[in-house]
Amino acid sequence: xNSYFKDIYEKYHNDLFxxxxxxxxxxxxxxxLIQEVYIRVLRSYDKFEGKSSVKTWLFxxxxxxxxxxxxxxxxxxxKIFNQTDWNRLEINDDYxxxxxxxxxxxxxxxxxxxxxxxTLDQRTVIIARFIQDLSIAETAKFLGxxxxxxxxxxxxxxxxxxxxxxxxKEKED
Amino acid sequence: MNNSxxxxxxxxxxxxxxxxxxxxxxxEVYLRLQSKKENTCKHHLRNKKxxxxxxxxxxxxxxxxxxxxxxxxxxxxxxxxxxKFEIAQDDSSNQTNEQKAELFHSFEDDSxxxxxxxxxxxxxxxxxxxxxxxxxxxxxxxxxxxDVMNIVPISVIVNKDRGSHWIDYYxxxxxxxxxxxxxxxxxxxxxxxxxxxxxxxxxxxxxxxQYDSGTSKEEIFFKSLNFFKYQNVDTIxxxxxxxxxxxxxHTGKIYEYQINNTQSGYLIYSTNNYTYFTPSPNEYESIExxxxxxxxxxxxxNLHPSIPNQFNFTVDVSNTEQLVLIFHNNVHLKENxxxxxxxxxxxxxxxxxxxxxxxxxxxxxxxIGPFDLEHPIQVPIAPNPVQMDMLE
Numbered sequence: 001x002n003s004y005f006k007d008i009y010e011k012y013h014n015d016l017f018x019x020x021x022x023x024x025x026x027x028x029x030x031x032x033l034i035q036e037v038y039i040r041v042l043r044s045y046d047k048f049e050g051k052s053s054v055k056t057w058l059f060x061x062x063x064x065x066x067x068x069x070x071x072x073x074x075x076x077x078x079k080i081f082n083q084t085d086w087n088r089l090e091i092n093d094d095y096x097x098x099x100x101x102x103x104x105x106x107x108x109x110x111x112x113x114x115x116x117x118x119t120l121d122q123r124t125v126i127i128a129r130f131i132q133d134l135s136i137a138e139t140a141k142f143l144g145x146x147x148x149x150x151x152x153x154x155x156x157x158x159x160x161x162x163x164x165x166x167x168x169k170e171k172e173d
Numbered sequence: 174m175n176n177s178x179x180x181x182x183x184x185x186x187x188x189x190x191x192x193x194x195x196x197x198x199x200x201e202v203y204l205r206l207q208s209k210k211e212n213t214c215k216h217h218l219r220n221k222k223x224x225x226x227x228x229x230x231x232x233x234x235x236x237x238x239x240x241x242x243x244x245x246x247x248x249x250x251x252x253x254x255x256x257k258f259e260i261a262q263d264d265s266s267n268q269t270n271e272q273k274a275e276l277f278h279s280f281e282d283d284s285x286x287x288x289x290x291x292x293x294x295x296x297x298x299x300x301x302x303x304x305x306x307x308x309x310x311x312x313x314x315x316x317x318x319x320d321v322m323n324i325v326p327i328s329v330i331v332n333k334d335r336g337s338h339w340i341d342y343y344x345x346x347x348x349x350x351x352x353x354x355x356x357x358x359x360x361x362x363x364x365x366x367x368x369x370x371x372x373x374x375x376x377x378x379x380x381x382x383q384y385d386s387g388t389s390k391e392e393i394f395f396k397s398l399n400f401f402k403y404q405n406v407d408t409i410x411x412x413x414x415x416x417x418x419x420x421x422x423h424t425g426k427i428y429e430y431q432i433n434n435t436q437s438g439y440l441i442y443s444t445n446n447y448t449y450f451t452p453s454p455n456e457y458e459s460i461e462x463x464x465x466x467x468x469x470x471x472x473x474x475n476l477h478p479s480i481p482n483q484f485n486f487t488v489d490v491s492n493t494e495q496l497v498l499i500f501h502n503n504v505h506l507k508e509n510x511x512x513x514x515x516x517x518x519x520x521x522x523x524x525x526x527x528x529x530x531x532x533x534x535x536x537x538x539x540x541i542g543p544f545d546l547e548h549p550i551q552v553p554i555a556p557n558p559v560q561m562d563m564l565e
Contacts, residue, residue, distance in 0.1 A: 005206070017194065021193045031195065104191060131190050
């Protein structure tokens with residue numbers, strides 16, 4: 001077994017899988033995407049210059065892999081790639097709740113569903129910041145953004161989630 | 174509740190999200206990784222639900238293939254059936270796999286030096302000016318290895334009566350090359366047509382070409398186009414079903430592909446039966462850096478050093494046509510496969526960096542195999558010659 005693979009797997013596999021899973025909300029797809037992440041990592045490991053941490057480098061690869069995935073999904077619906085705006089793209093899926101979520105309290109279940117209302121960028125920031133527990137600086141680094149852009153996106157994402165949660169509660173009432 | 178407090182509540186709930194884990198073991202992931210790498214260039218769709226039966230089937234097929242090859246080689250030994258492909262000028266076609274492996278791998282085997290001297294003389298892994306006659310044309314193409322990590326340059330000498338333009342010779346090789354026989358990936362012919370249109374070299378792809386279905390497929394496709402540099406081509410025009418431009422999901426729409434002429438040193442890639450010179454993935458502007466890179470193992474790409482680490486030298490590049498390589502005093506060259514390989518790898522690298530000849534200095538021997546070290550040596554035309562059996 002390749003020693004780089006083993007090293008990265010042991011240290012980061014769980015983090016990368018969780019990140020990809022919450023982005024695509026499908027175990028099978030997340031499994032496929034993480035394979036692609038490893039292929040890219042093994043291809044370019046010797047080019048990794050150490051300017052960022054291995055962790056942020058890996059997350060940036062995972063993000064690119066997920067963008068490619070959504071782009072392909074999008075291209076099935078809409079062949080015009082160039083007009084796809086990742087800031088605006090909303091991800092909607094019809095997957096059932098995974099068992100890990102289904103056993104959680106109702107608020108977790110609803111918020112998990114509400115994530116669909118976020119754009120890909122918003123969802124990425126929310127996952128990175130509050131599920132992966134990355135700092136603003138780490139998130140900015142792997143996204144290649146400024147810290148203020150991360151903060152703004154996080155703010156907007158929370159607003160989207162807040163509104164969506166309110167709508168859910170209104171329905172219940 | 175104000176918005177800020179609501180946000181705090183949301184963040185609190187987000188932090189309760191469970192840690193969803195991959196249920197597969199590290200070994201499973203690695204196995205799938207290997208399988209995926211091998212399948213990167215396959216043109217068939219795989220149903221994920223049948224992954225495990227597929228792996229089992231592949232294992233059975235692999236074992237069957239192994240048995241068939243073993244039996245075939247035994248028969249070949251008895252009957253003397255020639256290989257469809259042979260490494261050019263290698264007289265070992267009637268040897269068993271084990272003997273072949275020995276020939277390609279046992280660099281330090283000096284005990285049989287006397288008996289191997291003839292083989293050593295014949296063992297060249299590049300095509301040189303003297304190897305090519307007037308009626309010959311050298312076609313060099315890049316074939317992915319089985320892990321689809323490297324693109325191995327393979328050169329075939331084609332008789333010019335097979336066409337009127339170099340494109341004809343290339344198409345002939347694409348059609349007839351048996352990559353798997355060479356221990357490489359079944360990649361050619363392109364799903365499309367290579368032709369000359371209005372003095373432009375055009376690759377017109379079919380609608381179902383699938384070179385755009387994944388980053389690595391795109392990367393390998395473009396890398397394969399880079400091998401047209403051997404014909405001094407700098408641009409390939411891409412079409413799909415006769416319409417200009419091909420959409421690549423990662424790269425975008427490409428109408429003209431500019432050949433990437435980056436330079437690097439040559440390392441060694443070995444399959445079970447053959448050993449090939451393969452460009453290093455590390456690109457360098459200076460030949461000094463490229464030569465130093467040739468001393469290093471590249472584990473990720475599974476490439477081996479072509480220059481022994483203990484061999485130290487300095488280079489003089491003041492003459493742009495001739496590279497002068499001066500070995501340090503403590504270097505003692507031995508006449509063996511390893512040294513021949515090193516010399517050829519240096520010659521090929523010198524060619525990459527635009528030199529016509531290489532002069533080796535401060536060598537303790539006058540000749541190594543076919544190479545006269547006392548005089549400047551002409552750089553080769555192309556690496557890794559294979560002979561294609563024209564009598565099929």
